[in-house]
Amino acid sequence: MAQFELLINGTRHQVEADPGASLLWILREDLGLTGTKYGCGIAQCGTCTIHVDGNPMRACALRVENVSGGQQITTIEGLSEGGNHPLQEAWIAAQVPQCGYCQPGQIMQAAALLRQNPTADRETIRNYMSGVLCRCGTYMRILEAIERAGKAMTESKTA
Amino acid sequence: MPHPNTNTSTSRRQFLKTTGGTALFIGTSGLLPTLISCSDKDRITKTLAQHELTAWVRLAEDGSLTIFNPAAEMGQGSMTSLPLLFAEEMDADWNQVQVAFSPQVTEIYGSPGWAPGTKLMFTVGSRTTNSYYNVMRNAGAQARYVLMYSAAQHWQVPLDELETEPHRVLHRPSGKALSFGELASLLQMPETLPEFGPDQLKDPTEFRWVGKEIARTEIPAKVDGSARFACDIRLPEMIYGVLERGNLHGSRPTLRNESDILAMKGVLKIVPFEYAIGVVAETLEAALTAKNRLEISWSEAPATGFNSQEIFSSYANRARSGEAGETVHESGDVSAALASAVKVYSGEFRNDYVYHAQMEPLNAVARISEDGQKAEVWVGSQQGPDSKLGVPGLLGIPPENVDIHLQYLGGGFGRRSMNDFVTECVLLAKEMAPRPVKLLWTREDDVRYGAYRPLSLQHLKAGVDGKGRVTALYHCVVGDGGNLVASGSRNDHYDIPNQCAEWRETSHGVRLKHWRSVGHGPNKYAIECLLDEVAAGEGMDPVALRRNLMARSPRALATLNRAAEMAGWDTPAPEGRARGVAFVEHGSLGTGICEISVNRSSGDIRVHRFWCALDAGVAVHPDNIRAQMEGGLIMGMSSVLKERITIVDGHVQQSNYSDYPLLRMNEAPESIEVDILPSSDHPEGVGETATPMVACAIANAFFRLTGKRLRHLPFTPERVREALAS
Structure with a gap:
């Protein structure tokens, strides 16, 4: 066991873990940040998508020692205050989730896209989001919500 | 000033006979009157003793309602559609409605849509809305009836002079009106409660909420990470269980390195199953590491030779x-x-x-008391024909000693109508009692030992x-x-x-x-x-x-x-x-x-x-x-x-x-x-x-x-x- 310092959602956390430990289990089981879900453990489903310095990453594939050097980790709990990120609002407006399990990962992936490119076209969105699986089949509404949020973000910037 | 009808003692709860031969029970608990319908007085009493606020609905003095959903929510929308039907007939204002899972008590909350004279809590076969349609409407109409009766008693007017509009009871001849919230402290219980057959319920053309564009109640929690699935449960002293089940269904395992596994850091116990080797450890990482190191010889099985x-x-x-x-x-x-x-x-x-491939691999959390006489299980299940998911039978204890805390399901699609994972978790928790055990299937487990x-x-x-x-x-x-x-x-x-x-x-x-x-x-x-x-x-x-x-x-x-x-x-x-x-x-x-x-x-x-x-x-x-x-x-x-x-x-x-x-x-x-x-x-x-x-x-x-x-x-x-x- 070793000590690691993780900077998550703006808060420093001291955690004890073995080197090589997966960030996903530390987030979920040690720190109680359970919005980040386990889906496959091999970076195939995107359900555990978080941001590391603003880039979408799969928490299951991150080793604790590689994200404890001051990197800013953001989980769904830290995406916005009060769940009011334009994407979260768009997700509600479009009534996207069904079972809801993959949706934190979907929203985190989409947030990274819109930060880089709020005017992303449909083809760009489809490709960028293709790493996050949804078994309930909410893809059509995810597309709609991302376009809606992108529009809201662009309008609020120009307003 | 305390009102007589807000007494918290269970002795004030009244048992009512209904015209339909079943019974409806009105109870009060704190300021929250409760309504449940059931056919067996003893069971009602026991249930109320066990669940302080069990009911189809709770009404608070601020007018907020909590309606219970008896079905699993796996993305198919039961958390909205069933309470909506109830609220429609109750003539509630949907904006003042909150929804919670009902207790898993089949006698009260079961659907009669399976076989005549039986009830089941079982979210399968696309039957939820179909089979609960009249159940929820009848229960909602009965709740409305209680509110109207209470207003009639309070105003000393005939009940048939009353009507409702959303969240209010009106007496037009006198111009009086009481909101549902105001009625919460004035509740009086009728001698009998009618059963409302389809002919006495609203015609679909009269629906205010049903059939309209209604936002799903649980979606906000599903976009901010707060929606809780069973795998999200964390309890004090909780430990972790995993099983290695192999990929030849029905094969029997022989563990070859038990002492090596037991010597691993954090490993607490090896629990053999007929078809698997279970490992319980202090942390999930330790359990998964041990699972990967198991050396198992697998027997032949009926599937051997099948291509x-x-x-x-x-x-x-x-x-x-x-x-x-x-x-x-x-x-x-x-x-x-x-x-x-x-x-x-x-x-x-x-x-x-x-394969089902639901996004949330199977999992559950169970805690069993040291004497083995009480169990709590947190699980995302499509429920099933066995009382309390079969846990009472598994432990040889009465159903009332088992609490099933139903959580959102990260997908069901039929897989979670099979409670093999609940059984596994309970058996591990029994071994480790009183420490709670979280059982996790890895994705590999979920695929290879799928059904x-x-x-x-x-x-x-x-x-x-x-x-x-x-x-x-x-x-x-x-x-x-x-x-x-x-x-x-x-x-x-x-x-x-x-x-x-x-x-x-x-x-x-x-x-x-x-x-x-x-x-x-x-x-x-x-x-x-x-x-x-x-x-x-x-x-x-x-x-x-x-x-x-x-x-x-x-x-x-x-x-x-x-x-x-x-x-x-x-x-x-x-x-x-x-x-x-x-x-x-x-x-x-x-x-x-x-x-x-x-x-x-x-x-x-x-x-x-x-x-x-x-x-x-x-x-x-x-x-x-x-x-x-x-x-x-x-x-x-x-x-x-x-x-x-x-x-x-x-x-x-x-x-x-x-x-x-x-x-x-x-x-x-x-x-x-x-x-x-x-x-x-x-x-x-x-x-x-x-x-x-x-x-x-x-x-x-x-x-x-x-x-x-x-x-x-x-x-x-x-x-x-x-x-x-x-």
Whole structure:
């Protein structure tokens, strides 16, 4: 066991873990940040998508020692205050989730896209989001919500 | 000033006889009057002693209502649709409604929709809205009645002079009104409570909330990470359990390195199962590490020697043999009709095993008291016929000593109607009592020890008379699992006078379970494809052929006509594309039309557009119905184009999304359009009507595009290339 310092959602956390430990289990089981879900453990489903310095990453594939050097980790709990990120609002407006399990990962992936490119076209969105699986089949509404949020973000910037 | 009716003691709760012979109990607890209906006074008393606030509804003095949902919420929307029905009849203001899961007490909250005189809490078969429709409305009407009775008593006016508008009781002659919140402290209990039959409930034309665009109650929690699934539960002193189950179903393990495993850091116990080795450890990481290091010898099993991809020729022989199968249904005389038919069309259709692939791998948390007499379980389950998920029987304790805390399900699709994972978790927790145990299945566990939709083969024959009318349909299913392969072989909405379906049983020792739409997927695929072949052979348009068959089923016909209209069926598809049609009856009636293209060198089929028209009876929550159709179609496309479990010498060959791919966003269609036809008939389930449309719609479009037939699910690129080269 070793000590690691993780900077998550703006808060420093001291955690004890073995080197090589997966960030996903530390987030979920040690720190109680359970919005980040386990889906496959091999970076195939995107359900555990978080941001590391603003880039979408799969928490299951991150080793604790590689994200404890001051990197800013953001989980769904830290995406916005009060769940009011334009994407979260768009997700509600479009009534996207069904079972809801993959949706934190979907929203985190989409947030990274819109930060880089709020005017992303449909083809760009489809490709960028293709790493996050949804078994309930909410893809059509995810597309709609991302376009809606992108529009809201662009309008609020120009307003 | 305390009001007499706000006494918290359970002794003030009153037991009421109802006119319908069942009983309805009104209790108060704190400021929150509660209503429950039940048929057994002793059980009510016990239940109330156990659950301080158990009820269909709680009313607070600020007017807020909490309505209990008795069904599992796995994305299908029960957390909104059932309370909505209750609120409608209660004449509540939906904006003041909150929703919570009901306790898992079947006598009170069970659905009577399974068998006469019985009740079950069981969220399967698209039966939730259908079977709870009148239950929730009756309970809501009774809650309204109690509020009106209380107002009548308070004002000393006759009850029949009262009426309600949302969240208020009115007495027009005197101009008096009381809000539901104001009535919370004035509640008085009537001697008897009426049962409200369908004729005394609102006519669908009077609905204020039902059928309107209503936001789902649990969606906000599903976008900020706060929605709680069983795997999110964390309890003090909680430890972690995992099992290694291998990939040969039914095989028995012998652990060869027990002492090495027990010596590993954090490992607390090894728990042997007949079919698995369990490890319990202080942390999840330690449990998973130990699981990876288990050295296990596996015995042979009934599945040993079974190769799924080589079995079809023997299935085909079975289908063509003269053996008598088990009759699934029969009408008219199929043999005679086939013998006298002018032309007989026949076709053989195959499907591989498919896996549920719900995004949340199976898991549960259980805590058992040190004396073994009490248990708590946190779980996302589709519930089941066993009381409290079978936990009382497992532990030999009475049901009232077991608390099931139902959580959101990260997908069910039938897999969570099998509570094997609950049993495992409880057995581990029993070993470790009183420490709570979280059991986690890894994705590999979930795939390899899955319970699949069975592999099967359909052999169909259709007889046609001299006028191109289908007079006979013979349907033989060969496969394992009884109704798992037989469901959907019956056609109630096609006017085919002679029909027969039979099942010829096989058995391979592979675990099987209901998978969204069950046998409807493979069977509707076969039926709709053969009808398409009849249409082609008779020189008829596939929609026109179905129109003739639906002549006696105007509701089915309306979905066909509407879908054809939406898709522009009579106009040519864009260059390089073609459309295909399929009709599915699964409670609700739906017609789907897709538009596809094919990459002839790679063999990839692309679905560009999908149109769907549905008659589901009263559309309780229309946007949710659209969501179910969209999702069911996407899941259908995924399974039809990509998914299969294969078995070699009994061993499951897939283990994760890397070798069991699902449809991804970049492969989703350009559009899915759903139209819900208006109806005031009793609501029918919508969760499983869309998925079975996909295979036949795609196969039929593929034929129109290429002249070739696709006869084996899934339509993988290599199978498509083979079909193109044939």
